[in-house]
Amino acid sequence: MTANRRGLLIILSSPSGAGKSTLARRLREWDAEIQFSISATTRPPRPGEVDGREYHFTNEADFKARVNQGGMLEHAHVFGNFYGSPRPPVQAAIDAGRDVLFDIDWQGAQQITNSALSANTLSIFLLPPSIRELRNRLEARAQDDAETIARRMDKSWDEISHWGSYDYVLVNDDLDATEAQLKTIVTATRLRRSQQPGLTDHVRHLQSEFEELT
Ligand code: ADP
Ligand code: 5GP
Numbered sequence: 001m002t003a004n005r006r007g008l009l010i011i012l013s014s015p016s017g018a019g020k021s022t023l024a025r026r027l028r029e030w031d032a033e034i035q036f037s038i039s040a041t042t043r044p045p046r047p048g049e050v051d052g053r054e055y056h057f058t059n060e061a062d063f064k065a066r067v068n069q070g071g072m073l074e075h076a077h078v079f080g081n082f083y084g085s086p087r088p089p090v091q092a093a094i095d096a097g098r099d100v101l102f103d104i105d106w107q108g109a110q111q112i113t114n115s116a117l118s119a120n121t122l123s124i125f126l127l128p129p130s131i132r133e134l135r136n137r138l139e140a141r142a143q144d145d146a147e148t149i150a151r152r153m154d155k156s157w158d159e160i161s162h163w164g165s166y167d168y169v170l171v172n173d174d175l176d177a178t179e180a181q182l183k184t185i186v187t188a189t190r191l192r193r194s195q196q197p198g199l200t201d202h203v204r205h206l207q208s209e210f211e212e213l214t
Pocket of ligand 1: 015
């Protein structure tokens with residue numbers, strides 16, 4: 001199927017707690033056509049997580065087999081577990097002109113940015129306003145125990161240190177303001193010439209009409 005518009009691969013990365021999931025949810029409420037890339041992972045589900053909704057939960061043997069068969073667009077080892085983005089749903093979506101949103105770490109972002117799909121990629125990094133606020137948010141989310149929060153805080157600088165390789169960097173201070181900035185970036189990137197393959201035909205029609213009328 002060909003579409004008038006090529007789908008975008010929208011990558012959101014940040015240290016844990018900076019606001020990725022919240023902003024990803026708001027982006028999808030704004031445009032329900034944006035498809036979320038559901039990652040595969042070898043980590044066990046947390047309470048409330050449903051297989052096929054937050055993640056495809058799997059084991060290491062299955063994960064590695066899928067990587068070896070080329071079934072992952074990118075994959076990485078994060079916090080002691082494997083995570084990867086299954087390729088087939090992404091390819092189908094962008095061929096049909098639908099955008100795909102990825103909540104992945106810097107390693108995955110780098111792999112996609114360096115892949116054959118780089119021309120259709122938009123990468124955005126979220127920074128917290130301060131490290132103190134990052135910790136407050138992790139605590140306020142009340143999802144993790146103290147040890148997990150400490151581990152996420154330990155890892156946060158590693159993630160933040162890769163901010164410089166993203167297309168856009170937003171400081172997520174005021175949530176509504178960041179949401180507005182994110183929508184502006186997506187709207188503008190959708191209008192990139194490379195995202196609009198239908199323009200060639202349109203200009204051809206303009207040319208015929210031009211020759212007819214002048
Ligand atoms: P991530 O997905 O990056 O780990 P979340 O989206 O879960 O982060 O956000 C962590 C916590 O911070 C959540 O409780 C969320 O409601 C809150 N939060 C996100 N953005 C902001 C913001 N700009 N100001 C205040 N709180 C925020
Ligand atoms: P969590 O286990 O808290 O859901 O996710 C831990 C980290 O793994 C987050 O930084 C998240 O962005 C990252 N992550 C989730 N899925 C993927 C994926 O498919 N690929 C990569 N590279 N990272 C992922």
